[in-house]
Amino acid sequence: MSVLSGKIVIVATKNKGKVKEFAHAFATLGFEVRSMFDYPDLPEIVEDGTTFSQNAFKKAKIVADALGVPVLADDSGLCVDRLDGEPGVYSARYAGEQATDADNNAKLLNALEQLQLGEDTEQPLLSPARFVCSLALYDPSSHQTWTAEGTVEGWITTTPSGNSGFGYDPLFYLPTEQKTMADLTIEQKQSISHRGAALRKLIAQLQLEV
Template identity: 70%
Template sequence: MKLEKDIIIVATRNKGKVMEFSHAFEPFGKKVVSMFDYPDLPDVIEDGETFFENAFKKAKTIGDAIGLPVLADDSGLCVEALNGQPGVYSARYAGEHGADQDNNLKLLAELEKQRLGEDTEQPLLSPAQFVCVLVLYDPVTGQHIEARGTVDGWITSQPSGNKGFGYDPLFYLPHLEKTMADLTMDEKQAISHRGHALRQLAEKLQQ
């Protein structure tokens, strides 16, 4: 699949994701445009059971609507102590329009329930994994490319950092002794789930 234009259309209205995609594609001379640039397009209902299903649905729906290749992302947090939740429901864990803070508070509350009677002085609550699935869909050919990235860490009861978005302040990286929200954009792109997926996508596009 070839991208001839100097823009990348990303099917998202998440400002944090737009910033990360813009940063990632800048070295390739690509400008990222998003659903903020196409305000008349409807939101896509993310009712898939997997990250791939949601990403593919978004990419295909928006791509077919505007007639151009579209990149879509579905990502989330899978927490071991919660049997993989919130997973595909990460963005709406505290409700359909849940804000980041509400989602984080609910996550901590659910994990606190799991450790009743345990050592409550331990700030690290559970192993967790961030997952990102990217789908680039071309409505002209009907072809799509999929890329997947993950990063492992722990959920901490002591949030830290004011960078990033979503669950980043709670996602602790033991080897760096920082949360995802403590990292600069370059640091985050180097190790994050979305960064890994983007590099994999770039390799596939060059094949």
């Protein structure tokens, strides 16, 4: 029997974009997704891990121990080659603890454009990059953890495009699609994104039937 046999998945996040994507993914399996918005009295979580996987496990365990039920957590972000992998685990707070998506995107573009000063180029694609997603599902009754990771390769573009998605999606250009991540429908994004890839791996481990 799967650890997620109750047809409810609790996801340790307050990111509305992630909640939407998880809800869409698990709806096809007949699961209802709940998030930290549904449990306002949970303890504060300090994401001080040096890797996505460390942060994902910490979030899953803290919330699972508090609620006494299995909890799924995601930690994900953008790694840009020309910035030596930044913003990485600091993606959500790249421009500060209270940063908005617009703040983070502006800082990212400024950092890359500063590197291009003096270069004789009008290249709209600034650097290869990848989105990374680490998932951790922790069961407090058995102390078991299931993990999965997914990535998607792309480029950072100087021209934001698209109204879907969230975070750095408008700047993340996919050469295979000739669109940014924010130009994709949620179905298209799920089929190729880092989070979609990680979820498919996790679901396969849990032996859930579509």
